[in-house]
Amino acid sequence: MKKSNYNYIFEVKDGKKLAFNSMSCALAEIDQDFSDVLENIENIDIDTVNEQKKELIENMRQGNYIIDDAVDELKQIKFRHFKGKYENNSLSITIAPTLNCNFKCPYCYETPDTHIMDEAVQQSIIDRVEKQLQTVKNVQVTWYGGEPLLAKDIIWNVSEKIMNLCEQYGANYYSFIVSNGYLIDDETIENLIKYKITNIQVTIDGPKEIHDKRRIQKSGKGSFDKILYNVKKLKEKGFNINIRINIDKTNVARVEELLDILKLNDLNGLSITLGQVTAYTQACSSVSGSCLNNEEYAVTSLDIQKILNDKEFEVQDYPYYPGIKANYCCADQINAFVIDPWGDMYKCWNDIGLKEKSVGNITKELEENDDINQVMNQIDWLTQNPFDEEDCVECDLLPICMGGCPYNKKENKKLSCEKWKYNMKEILAYTYQNSL
Structure with a gap:
C-alpha cells in the first residue's frame, strides 16, 4: 500500500494533529501510531502486524489516507469528472x-426584459423532456x-405536463424554485405543493x-416584512426552504442581526x-467596489x-464543510441547460439572456444546430x-x-480557486473543535 496524495495534515491547539x-x-484526530503507519506504509507487511495496528490500517484505508499500490488517484478524479460531465441518466433544466x-x-x-415565454417554447421544452x-x-x-x-401560469402548465411524462415513463421528478419570495400567497402555495415544487430558495x-x-421593489418600497411573513407560511406548510444571504462589504457586519431575527421567528x-456578490456582468458592474474577493x-x-x-x-455539511465534486455545476454537464423565455439555451445561469452566449434553441435539436458560434459555445x-491546469493537477x-x-x-x-484554498486549516480545526 501507499499513502494518498490528497492528505492534509496539520496541528491544532494543544499540539494535537488532524488529518x-x-x-x-x-477528518480525524491522529497520533504517532497513525503518523508512523503513514510514513512507513510501503514497508509494512499487513499480514504480520498485531490486531490493534491492523485495525488502525483498515481505518486509515477507509478514510483514504492510505491506498492500494495499484490506485492512480488522479485517474480516479478524471474518471469521476468525465463520467459526471457526460452522464446521460439525468436531465437538469433551469x-x-x-x-x-x-x-x-x-x-x-441580469438585464430585465418583459417578454413572457410563449406556448411554442413551452411545448418545445415538454417535447424535449419526452424525447430525453x-x-x-x-x-x-x-x-x-x-x-x-x-x-405562474407557465410554471403550473409546464410542471403538470412534465410530471405526467415522468409518471408515464417511470422517471423520478424533482423541482426547485428560486424566488425573491414576495409574490407568494395562499393560492401560490397550494399550486407549488400540487406541482411538487416544494424546494424553494428565498433571499434575505x-x-x-x-x-x-x-x-x-420597482416601486422603490422595501420587501423585508412581506418576505419574512411568506417564509414563515412556507415553513408551516412543510417546504424545504433555503435562505440565501448575498454578502458583500456593505452588509456583512449586519448578518448576525438577521440571524437573530430568523431565530426569533422560529x-x-x-x-x-x-452568496458571494460578484460583478459578473456589465449590468452589475456598479457594485464591483463592494465585492469581497475569494480570500476575504x-x-x-x-x-x-x-x-x-x-x-x-x-451548518456542518457542504458548503460549510468540504464536499467531493465530480463536476462543479450544471455548466460543465452535457445534459444540463438553462432556458430563457425565447427558448435560447445556455450552460451557465450568468449567461441567461445574452444571445451571443447561447448554445442553441430548445425549438431545434442540438445535433441539427448549424450556428457555428452556438456549437463552439x-x-x-x-x-x-x-x-489542463498544472496548478490544479498538483x-x-x-x-x-x-x-x-x-x-x-x-x-x-x-483560475478562481474555491474558498477552501484560503482557510482550509481554520475550517477543519473549527469543525473538529465543534464536534467535541
Whole structure:
C-alpha cells in the first residue's frame, strides 16, 4: 500500500494533529501510531502486524489516507469528472419563463426584459423532456428568472405536463424554485405543493434596514416584512426552504442581526446559504467596489459559520464543510441547460439572456444546430476541465475544488480557486473543535 496524495495534515491547539483527506473528506484526530503507519506504509507487511495496528490500517484505508499500490488517484478524479460531465441518466433544466422582475436589486447581473415565454417554447421544452425520457431516469426542473412567479401560469402548465411524462415513463421528478419570495400567497402555495415544487430558495440580505436597501421593489418600497411573513407560511406548510444571504462589504457586519431575527421567528431550522456578490456582468458592474474577493469571502464565511452554530443553525455539511465534486455545476454537464423565455439555451445561469452566449434553441435539436458560434459555445464549456491546469493537477484540494467556478475561468482566463484554498486549516480545526 501507499499513502494518498490528497492528505492534509496539520496541528491544532494543544499540539494535537488532524488529518483530512480530500478524496474522501474524512477528518480525524491522529497520533504517532497513525503518523508512523503513514510514513512507513510501503514497508509494512499487513499480514504480520498485531490486531490493534491492523485495525488502525483498515481505518486509515477507509478514510483514504492510505491506498492500494495499484490506485492512480488522479485517474480516479478524471474518471469521476468525465463520467459526471457526460452522464446521460439525468436531465437538469433551469427554466426562466421571464427575465422580468418586480425587484430592482443593485447587484443583479441580469438585464430585465418583459417578454413572457410563449406556448411554442413551452411545448418545445415538454417535447424535449419526452424525447430525453427515452434514456433518462431523473428529471430535475429549476424555475428561475427574473422572478419566475410573475409567470405562474407557465410554471403550473409546464410542471403538470412534465410530471405526467415522468409518471408515464417511470422517471423520478424533482423541482426547485428560486424566488425573491414576495409574490407568494395562499393560492401560490397550494399550486407549488400540487406541482411538487416544494424546494424553494428565498433571499434575505440582512435585517429590515439593510435588506430594504438591497432587495428593492420597482416601486422603490422595501420587501423585508412581506418576505419574512411568506417564509414563515412556507415553513408551516412543510417546504424545504433555503435562505440565501448575498454578502458583500456593505452588509456583512449586519448578518448576525438577521440571524437573530430568523431565530426569533422560529426559522433557525432552515438551511442558510451565503452568496458571494460578484460583478459578473456589465449590468452589475456598479457594485464591483463592494465585492469581497475569494480570500476575504473565505474568512467571512467561516466567521458567519461560527455565528450560525452559536445560534443553533445546522451548518456542518457542504458548503460549510468540504464536499467531493465530480463536476462543479450544471455548466460543465452535457445534459444540463438553462432556458430563457425565447427558448435560447445556455450552460451557465450568468449567461441567461445574452444571445451571443447561447448554445442553441430548445425549438431545434442540438445535433441539427448549424450556428457555428452556438456549437463552439457548447464545446467550450464541455471541453474545459481542471486537468489542463498544472496548478490544479498538483493541488491536494483538487477533489473538492475541481478548478473552481468554470464561468470565472472561461470569462477571466484564470483560475478562481474555491474558498477552501484560503482557510482550509481554520475550517477543519473549527469543525473538529465543534464536534467535541
